[in-house]
Amino acid sequence: MTEEKYYKLPELPYGYNSLEPYISADLLTIHHQKHHATYVTKANAILEKSDNQRNLGSEMDLKAMLKALSFNIGGHILHSLFWENLCPEKESNAPEEKLASLIASQFVSFERFKEEFVQTAMEVEGSGWAALTFCHQTKRLLIMQIEKHNLNIYPLFSILLVLDAFEHAYYLDYKNEKATFFKNFWKIVNWKTVARRLKSASK
Numbered sequence: 281m282t283e284e285k286y287y288k289l290p291e292l293p294y295g296y297n298s299l300e301p302y303i304s305a306d307l308l309t310i311h312h313q314k315h316h317a318t319y320v321t322k323a324n325a326i327l328e329k330s331d332n333q334r335n336l337g338s339e340m341d342l343k344a345m346l347k348a349l350s351f352n353i354g355g356h357i358l359h360s361l362f363w364e365n366l367c368p369e370k371e372s373n374a375p376e377e378k379l380a381s382l383i384a385s386q387f388v389s390f391e392r393f394k395e396e397f398v399q400t401a402m403e404v405e406g407s408g409w410a411a412l413t414f415c416h417q418t419k420r421l422l423i424m425q426i427e428k429h430n431l432n433i434y435p436l437f438s439i440l441l442v443l444d445a446f447e448h449a450y451y452l453d454y455k456n457e458k459a460t461f462f463k464n465f466w467k468i469v470n471w472k473t474v475a476r477r478l479k480s481a482s483k
């Protein structure tokens with residue numbers, strides 16, 4: 281396996297206990313080292329297998345391969361974005377002025393944006409994500425609901441903020457109280473990351 285052609289599990293930008301009490305060290309460890317790591321391992325295994333099949337000239341189940349690859353790469357990329365847009369509560373901050381005014385102009389108020397975003401996460405059927413995105417054509421902010429890791433995605437929209445609504449993201453700490461997890465999410469959002477993503481998307 282040539283390392284650079286494969287995905288790597290990124291390290292978290294903070295310690296496993298840094299998001300407590302909103303995400304426990306146990307939950308964060310399992311989420312990162314088991315769930316996220318599995319997407320990386322599976323995506324790499326699929327890539328390696330399909331490379332080998334091509335080299336051997338053997339047949340592959342292309343439809344199944346592409347579906348599994350999309351799911352696992354999507355899982356890896358979305359989790360990488362998720363870790364970066366979280367931070368310890370003491371480092372969490374309000375959106376800086378430009379971002380705040382864009383959110384307010386798009387959603388009428390910051391509070392309404394938060395409500396819509398949480399509702400998007402609440403209404404995920406089964407497994408998925410809520411994402412705040414930026415459309416390069418209209419310069420609008422749009423909320424996107426991602427089914428699993430890879431459905432309903434708008435191509436080329438930049439993702440600014442994501443919230444994991446898979447059961448594995450909260451069940452250990454919150455059981456069936458996912459609304460509480462989504463409410464607590466706002467206490468550990470790293471708005472500097474969101475502003476940085478918006479800046480590079482709007483260049």
Ligand SMILES: [Fe+2]
Pocket residue numbers: 311315359444446448449
């Ligand atoms: Fe997850």
